[in-house]
Each structure stands twice: as C-alpha cells, then as structure tokens.
Amino acid sequence: MTSLSLKDHYGAVVVGGGQAGLSASHYLGKAGIDHIVFEKKTAAHKWKSERWDAFCLVTPNYQCLLPDHPYDGDDPHGFMVKDEIVAYLDRFIARVAAPVLEHTEVRLVEHTGEGFRVETSAGTVTADSVVLATSLYADPFIPRAGAKLPETILQLHTADYRNPQSLPEGAVMVVGSGQSGCQIAEDLHLAGRKVHLVTGNAPRCARFYRGRDVVDWLTDIGQYEITIADDGMEKKKHDTNHYLTGRDGGRDIDLRQFALEGMELHGRMETVSGGRMIFRPNLKQNLDEADRVYNGINALIDRYIAGKGIEAPPPSVYRPVWTPEREVTEIDLRAAGITSVVWATGFTPDWSFVALPIFDGTGYPVQRRGVTGVPGLYVLGLPWLWTWGSGRFLGIAKDAEYIVDHLADFVACDLPAARRVSAV
Template identity: 50%
Template sequence: MPVHPLKPAARTHVTTVVVGAGQAGMSASYYLCQAGIDHVVLERHARFHAWKADRWDSFCLVTPNWQCKLPDYPYRGDDPTGFMLKDQIVDYVEGFCATFDAPLREGVTVTRVEKVGERFEVDTDRGLWSADHVIVASGGYDRPITPPFAGRLDPAIAQIHSKAYRRPSDIPDGTCLVVGTGQSGVQMMEDLWIAGRDVRLAVGPAPRSPRWYRGRDATDWLHALGYYAITIDQQPDPKSTEAKTNHYMSGRDGGHEIDLRRFARDGLRMYGSVADMEGTTIRFLPDLEANLDAADKSYLGIRQMIDDYIAKEGIDAPEEPPFEKVWRPETEEIEIDAAAEGITSILWCIGFRPNYDWLRVDCLDDRGRPIHRRGICAAEGVYFLGLGWLHTWGSGRFLGVAEDAEHVVRAIAERATIRRVGSG
C-alpha cells in the first residue's frame, strides 16, 4: 500500500469526486451543484488545460459554433456557422465556468482510486479524499502514440508529436514528414503547406467529410437528418465505431473540406502508411491509393446520406457536380532514404491513449477501455464522461457532453437517495 500524504483520519469525504476539469468534468460539476450534491473537482493542471496549452496556434473548431452547447450555456456569439479560434474557445469555456461556483482544486494529481469498504479512497499528491462516487473525466489524450520502430530512426532526424506542435517555426529547417491523416494530421500538414514549408504526408486510413454540400454545411445536414442522435448501441458494430478516427475537414478561414488528391496534384508528395524505420530508411505500406479511396468512400457516403434526406423531405436544394478524382498515384514509393530526401523531422499525428494506471477498480476491458453504459459502470459508484461515443457522436465534444453529464449526475442523485432511504 502506498504511503498517503495525509493520515487516514485527516481525509476529506465528499459524496462525489470528479477527476478532470475539462468540459466534461466542469459540466458534471455544474449539474452536481444544481442537484445540491457535495463534490470536488480535482485537476492536475489548470482547468481547460488542453484548450489553453495543448493546441497549435492556428487551431480552430472543426464543427460549427452552434454545436457548442455546454450546460445552459449555448454559443451566444454572432457567428453560429463559423468556427471559433483557440482563444475564443477558451473565452467560451471560461464564460461557462463563470455561471456557477465550482468546488475546483487545481494542481492536484490523482494517484490512486480504490474501493475500500463502501467508499472510494482517492489518493492525490495533495492529500487523501474519500467519496461515494467517482466521475472519471480525465479524457483520452494522456499518452501520445508513437510506434515502437520510431526508436530505431536516426537520432539526427527530429521527432515531434502533434501534442507538442504549435507553429511551423517549431519544425526544423528541411523537409518534414507528417505521419497520420486524422483531423490533426491533415490540419498540421496544411499549416506547414500554407507557411511554404517543404512537407510530405504519410496517408493513413482516416475517413473524410464534405464541408459545404448542397447549400449547407454538411454538419447541419447531418444534424437535421438525425445522425448526431444515433447512439452507440444503435451502431452495427459498437466496438468498431468507438475505435474509428474522426472524419477530416477544416474550420480554418471559414471552413473547407480537405481533398488530399488536390494537394498531391499541386505538388504534395504522399506515401502510404509508415511500416518501419531503421537508421535513415523509412518504409511504407503500398496502401496510399487504397487509403485515398477509403477516405473518398466515406466522403461520398455522407453526400449520399444528405442526397437521400433531401429527396425524402422534398427539400429544394442546389445540385452539386459529381465528385472527381483529380489525382491518383501512378506508382507508390515503399522505401525512401530520409537523409537523401532531405527529411529532417517527423511529425507524429497518430493519436493518443488514455492513462488509467491510477484507477484500481475493475471497470476496464482487456483493451484498457472503460466498460460502461452511457458513462455508468457496472462497478457501482464509477462513471466516465467526455469520451468519444460514450453515448452518441457528440459525447466527446461540446455538442453532447452536457446531456451525458446530466444523465450521470441524475444516476448519482438516484443512488444517493436510495442509499439514504436504505440507511434510514
């Protein structure tokens, strides 16, 4: 057993401990305050640290501002169809926090959560708490992913993870190979491209989305046809859905779609998925065209969903020209010498993993993912918030986090009532 900073007798008990003060944790706090449930929010950094410190300079929302729906605090600006920049997002979340008095403790790192008897012990670097309920709202972006073979790359080639990228000047002179085509990867590639940097792209299997289609933003159409209300339980393969990469597009400069074929046509050199590295040799899978085709398939699938909805509802909407592949690879390079190609840096954009090492409760599956139903675990008293597809597509975003937080807090209030009745 670890040695606690405070003696057990000095522990502080609250009904609920919330771990994490991002939009999920603070939404939970809002509803806990409304319900009159005593609680504390423990945050290892400062609230909304990820928005303030872990985003690049040109970062903006990919979804339009109208989808920002924190509890009783929808977007109230004058550009609902625009895309807030990083500083505007911080202003928005801080404005939400100003609407209530959260019992927040910043600079407190949770090191252990364990069920002892009927209560949870929550050990931190600032003391020991106990609670009847624990809400885990720490997010899924703790551990940046790099493949094992990255360690075999020539150390003269700099390796930067997307979490550390802020601006093109962070990247060493020379050619940068961006690895990964999720939302961060394509936007960081574009950031470097706009800055006139020599950049190349290793293309993974991420899907892409239209931005503006048949007179409206594609996300507006998807909301209207009910896509965002579909729950994880309604998906044909929930586990596969949870693991999917987000569709890539951009909110930059008013929003636009990203067709990597157009970049290639204009001179961007692209490869397939990175398969291995050794010294200055980088190897790729011969899947570039397959990955581009897969991205286009998802893009066309969304267009078809919108077309079907327009036809079904008899909506008068402008027609769009058919999609054209403006470029395709004649051959695929499967091995390059980075030194000979002038590649001086790798920008890894292949995702993150959560860190639940401190959570000593039987609530994770063999992949380390939480076992829950809309954030409520079978392990009584443990809850999760803020994860992608916790309940719907919007669960990990401003769109759906409030509804999930309200649902979890309602469950806590009901259990607290049952416990009081039972003890009475």
C-alpha cells in the same frame, strides 16, 4: 481554484478538470451534491497548451453547447479559432465556479465496500461516488519506431506543434492523416514548406454540400442523435474522426489536391530502419476509402433531400483529381531533406490509477451511457459514450446531466443493498 482545502469525505469526486469534469461539476452543484474536482494540471489545459496556433473547430460554433453556456458569439455558423475557444472556455469556467483543486494528481481510486477511497498528491479522501472524466487523450502516443530516427531529426507530437516557423528549415514528415495530421500538414503546406504525409485509414467528409454545411444536413437527418446502443454502432467508439477543416470559413481537405500541389503522400508507416522510413503500399487504398466515405455521406444527404422534397443545388460525386502512379514504399529521410517529424498518431488513455474491474480487453471502460458496473462509479467525456456528440462541446451536457441524475439517486439511497446491485 487552488486555495481549496481537502475534506475527509465527499458525496462525489470528479477526476479531470476539462470540459467533461467541469460539466459534471455544474450538475453536481445544481443537485446540491458536495464534491471536488481533481485536476492534474489546470482546468481545460489541453485547449490552452496542446493546440497549434492556427487551430480551429471543425464543427460550427452553434454546436458549442456546454451546460447553460451555449455559444455566445455573433457567428454561429463559423468556426472559432484557438483564442476564441479558450475565451469561451474561460467564461464557462467562471460561470461554473467549480471546486477544482489544480496541480493535483489522482494516484489511486479503489472501492472500500462502503464507498471509494481516492489517493491524490494532495492527500487522501473518501467519497460516495466517483466520476472519471479524464477522456482517452491523456498521453501523446509516439510509435516505438520514433526511437530509430536519426538524432538530427526533430521529433514532436501534435500536442507540441505550434506553427511552421517553430520547426527547423527543411522538409517535414507528418505521420498520420486524421484531423490533426491533415490540418497540420495543410498548415505547413500553406506556409510553403515541403511536406510528406503518411496516410492511414481516416475517412474524410465534405465541408459544404448542396448549399449547406454538411454538419447542418447531418443534424437535420438526426445523425448526431444515433446512440452507441443502435444496431451496428458499437464499433464506432474506436473509429477515427473524419478529416476536414473550419479554417478560413471552412473547406474540404483534399489530399489528392495537395499532391498535385507538391505534397508527397505515402501509405501507412511500417517502421524506420537505417535512416529510412518504410511504408505499406496502401496509399491508393487509403485515398480511395476516404473518398468512398466522402461520397457515401453526400449520398445520405441526397436521399434525405429527395425524401423531404427539399429544393437544393444539384447533387455531385467526387472524382479523384490525382492518383498515385506508383507506391513509394521507403524514403531516405536525409536525402529527402526531412529535418522534422510531426507525430499525428493520437493519444493513449491513462487508467492506471483506477483499481477497479471496469475495463474490456482493449482497455476501454465497460459502461452504458457513462454508468459502469461498479455502483457509484461513472465515466464521462469519452467519444461515443452515448452519441456521436459525446465528448464534444455538442453532447457533453446531456451526458453529464444523465450521469449526475443517476449519481444523485445512488448517493441518496443509503441502503447497503443498493451498492451491491450492478448499475449497468
């Protein structure tokens, strides 16, 4: 992949060599469009270098539907672990045989009037079109409060966490209760480590309900086909993912049960001061809201079962197994024996190289199904780009095929006026 030499001009430039960029390359190749993929590190590197040892998928294997590369194992309702995911991706990389120039940073994308100019660490090219496939997960985000932690405490982001044994002895503070935070907290908890978990507004979801994986029910109901254009769905692109796990065949993650077993739960972190971490008194609210979503999803399934007359085990409602007696609003980290902090606080996108007016007030690209207002410029791989599956193995193929179809029509049209008409 790194033996490519640059040409002066391409029909399309793809920025990013993850599953989104590789999927775009797959369809660009099928369409006969001359293109190149620029990847700052290596193809699909995040799956290989930014996942912990016990990482596994939270959606069933059958939802792995990369272009012309569906899940090819013998456990469609299981959950691939890290090594299996990497092997699946390596087979996809080999199948696509994309023209990827690795270890190449894109430093500027600008419009020239006749097309695009793309500056990279390997040289500058021009292109008729550009696909931005860098996702929203470019840089690990650590709150500024991290700078106030005692120097004796090890700090690392989820992208750098590997296993409990890699951390120093002592208690661990996990900040953030999204999918990664809850799964890492569980990983540490199962290893016998004393864990403190800082909660937020992440919702939760049952793993199995009424005899089936909840994902199976939601697939039948059509939840994965709902688009961002449907009523009330626009705000979904900023939502936190539901927490659950595929570990050991899949199960719920119940933070209340963890609390019964000795995990310390806290409300949202406010700041760090004088060796103490300060929390909002909203732990009960966070747990209650997560359970409300959990029961709401199950109730949706109940209505579907009733409406279709499906025979299934009886319905149920989750009842809290533990409730905080009081809200702990601060903790002395040293006195609590906390020697490590794992920041499960997400990532920030890096669009600094895009010198084009495509972003809204939150820094999110303004687009419709990946098509931006700048003719010839596309985005791919974002959560809720079009559906719930966008950006995941489930929906990336449909999104990539759609934008490449649009791109192919654009590139084939050599009328200057075509480049002055908004594509949105």
